[in-house]
Amino acid sequence: MTSPAPVAIERLLLTDFRNYARLALVPAGRLVALVGNNGIGKTNVLEAISFLSAGRGLRRAALSEIARREGPGAWAVAATLNGPLGDVQIGTGYAGTESGRRVRIDGTEAKSSEALLEHVRVLWLVPAMDGLFTGPAGDRRRFLDRLTLSIDPSHGRRVSDFEKALSHRNRLLDTGGSAAWLDAVEQQLAGLGLAVAAARRETVSLLQGRINAQSGLGLPFPSANLSLEGEFEQAASGLAASDQEELLLRQLRDGRTRDRAAGRTLNGPHRTDLSVLHVAKAMPAGLASTGEQKALLIGLILAHADLTAAVSGLTPILLLDEVAAHLDPGRRAALFSRLVSLNCQVFMTGTDALLFADLPDGSEIVPLAER
Template sequence: MADVRVARLNRLSLTNFRNYASLDLDLAAQLVAFVGANGTGKTNILEAVSYLTAGRGLRRANLADITCKQVQEGGWSVASKVDQDGLDVSIGTGLKQNEAGRRVRIDGVDQRTSDSLLDYVRILWLIPAMDGLFTGPGSDRRRFLDRLTLSLNPAHGRQVSSFEKALRQRNRLLEQGGSASYLTAVEQQVAELGTSVALSRRETVSLLQGTLSEQAELGLPFPIAGLELTGDFEAETEGLSASDQEDHFRKLLEDGRPRDRAAGRTLTGPHLSDLHVRHTAKDMPASQSSTGEQKALLIGLILAHADLSASVSGLTPILLLDEVAAHLDPNRREALFARLDALGCQVFMTGTDESLFESLPIPSQIFAIEDGKARLLSV
C-alpha cells in the first residue's frame, strides 16, 4: 500500500487496569497472540489497547469500574509507544480518582478529547459479544457501522454525539410544550447533523461494498457480505442532494410534531437506520445464516474494512481479534493469519491454547497470560 503509514505499538504499559496492577509489554511483531485459560485477563489487554483511540472502548464500560480491584482507588492508565514508519510517539490515557472523564496525553501534552488519538492510531475490533450482531437490535448494527465510519472520518463520532444530543433536546421540548420558534431552531440542528451522519454512513457502506467486491477476487475462505443501509429515512431521501436531504428531514420533523409528541420520541430520521447484511453467495440475510457463517461474514467484513481504512486514512489500523481462532478450522486459521500478515496491520489476538496459533507467520509473538503477568513463549 503506497503512501500508507504503518502504525504499530512497540510498548504497552498498564497500571491498575482490570486485573493488572502493573504490566509492561515489549512488542516486536506485527502479529501478537495472548494465550491462557479463560478469566486470566487476555481480553483485558485488548480492552486496554482499545482505549488508545477515540471512543468508549470495546466493552463500553463505566470508566470507574476498570480500576484494579486490588487497588480500588487512584484510577488507572494505559500508555504506549507508537511507531509510525520510524517516528515514535508516546500516547496515553487514563482515569484519575474523582474525575468523570478519561484524560488523554500525546507526548506528555494533555489533549481536549480522545479524538486527537485518531491522528496516531485507528483501532478496529471483533469480539465474542459481536457474534449476535446480525440477529440483535438495529442499535447494535448502527454502533458497529459508526465505529467503521469513525476510522474513515474522524469527525463522525462527534457528529453522532451532537446529533443524539440535539434529538434529546427536541424530545424534551415536545414533552414540555416548547415554543414553535424554539422547536424550529432545534429541528434545524437535528436536520443538519442528522444529514451529515447519514451521508457519512452511506459513504462508508458504499466504499466498504466496493472493497468487499475486490476481496472476493482473493479467494479467501470467508463469505462475502452484501451491505445496504436501510430505513424510512434512507428510502425517502435516496437520490437527493445533501441540501435537499436536509430540507426534507427538517420538513418531516416539523410535520411530525403531533405524532412525535404523542409517542414521546422522534419517529423519523437516521437514528432509526439499520445496516442490512446479506450472505451474497447464498443470497440470504446474514441473520438467517448459520452461527459459523455469521462469524465468517464478520471476519470478512473486518478484513475488508482494515484494507479500506488504510487506503482512505493513509494509516494502517490496529486490529483486536478476541477468541477469533477458536471458531475456525485449521485451513481457515492459516488463511486468516496469512491475510492479516499481507494487510500489514498490527494485530492482537487471544486464545485459550498456543496450538491455535501454530500457523502464525514468522516473526510473530505469543505471550502466556497467567496471574496478572505475561510471559513470552515464542517470537
C-alpha cells in the same frame, strides 16, 4: 498509490487496569497471540489497547468499572507507538474523580480522545459482536458509526452533536415547547442528521468496494452486500443533499404530534439500520448459520482494515478476541495469511497455543500468567 505507513505498539504499560496492578508488554511481532486460561485477563489487554483510540473502548464500560478492585479507583494505559513520524508517547487514563478520561500525547494533554486518531486507528472483533446480525438495529448502527469513525475522525463529534440536538427536541416536545423553539432545534437537527447520514453512506459505499475486491482473493470468508435501511433512508434515496435536508425537516415537523405521543422522535438517521446480505446464499446475514455469520463478520472486518489503511494512510492495529478458536484449520491459515498481507499489527487471544501453531515467521506467542 503510496502504501499506508505501518503503525505498531512498541511498548504497552497498564496500571491498575482491570485485574492488572501493573503489566508491561513489549510486542516483538506484527502478529501477537496472547495465550492463557479463561479469566486470566487476555481480553483486558485488548480492551486497554482499544483505549489508545477514540471512543469508549471495546466493552463500552463505565470508566469507574475499569479500575482494579483493590486499587485506588484510577487507571492508566500508556504506549510507545511507532508510526510515520517515529516514536510517539501516548497515554490515557481515568483519575477516579472526573466524568471523562484524560489523553496525553508526547506529554501534552489533548482536548479529547479524537486527537489519538491522528496517530493510530484501532479496530476490533470480539465475541460480544457475534449477535450483531440478529440483535437490535441500535447495535448495528453503533457498529457502523465506529467503522465510519476510523475513516472520518470528525464523525464521532458529529454523532454526539446530533444526539444532543435530538434529546433537546424530545424534551421540548415533552414540556410543550413553542413552535418557534422547535423550528430552531429541528433546523439544527436536520443539518446534523444529514451530515451523519452522508458519512454513513460514504462508509458503506467505500467498504462495499473493498469487500468486492477482497472477494477476488479466494478467501474462505463469504462476501456481504451492505445497504442502509430506514424510513428516512428510503425517502432520501436519489435526492440531492439540499432536498434531503428539506425532507428531514418536513418529516420532523409533520411528526411532532406522533412523536410527542410516543415520547421520542420516531424518524430520522437515529433509526437507520445496517442491512447485511450473504451474497453467495442471497439471504439476510441474520438468517445464516452461526458459523456463517462469524465468517461474514471476519470478512467484513478484514475489508474494513484494508479500507482504513487506504483512507487514513496508517495501517490500523487490529484486535481479534477468541477468533481462532471458532475457525477450522483452513480458515485459520487463510486468516493469518490475510493479516500478513494487510501489514497490520494484530493482537489475538486464545486459550491454547496450538491454535496459533501456523502463525507465520516473525509472529509472537505471549503466554499470560495468573496474576
